[in-house]
Amino acid sequence: MRDFSCLRCGEKMRFFSRERLQLGKTGWLFGDLPNLLAGALEVSLYVCPNCRKLEFYADEGEADGEELPQKTCPACGTVHDFDYPKCPNCKHDYYGK
Ligand SMILES: [Zn+2]
Ligand SMILES: [Zn+2]
Numbered sequence: 053m054r055d056f057s058c059l060r061c062g063e064k065m066r067f068f069s070r071e072r073l074q075l076g077k078t079g080w081l082f083g084d085l086p087n088l089l090a091g092a093l094e095v096s097l098y099v100c101p102n103c104r105k106l107e108f109y110a111d112e113g114e115a116d117g118e119e120l121p122q123k124t125c126p127a128c129g130t131v132h133d134f135d136y137p138k139c140p141n142c143k144h145d146y147y148g149k
Contacts, residue, residue: 059137063102070096070111107135
C-alpha cells in the first residue's frame, strides 16, 4: 500500500481495491498504451476522496524490474510516465477538461 497525494488536487489518496487485469484483452483501462507487460497484472486502485480521480498501480513483485510505462504526448511528442494527468511539457490534458 502506498502513501501519496492526488496529482490533481493534492488530497491524500485512499486505497480502493485490488484488481487483476488480463492484458491484451481488456483495453479499456490502458487505452492505446502498447502492451508492455504480457499476461495478467495485479493492480492496486486508489481513489481521491475529494475529486474522485482514480489511480492504479502495478503491484510490486509481479512487475519487478519493469519500468513505469511511458506514453507520448500527442500534442508535443514528449515521452513521460503514463500516469501523469497532463503532459509535463505542454500541459496537454489527457482527461479532456
Ligand atoms: Zn483529487
Ligand atoms: Zn505535450
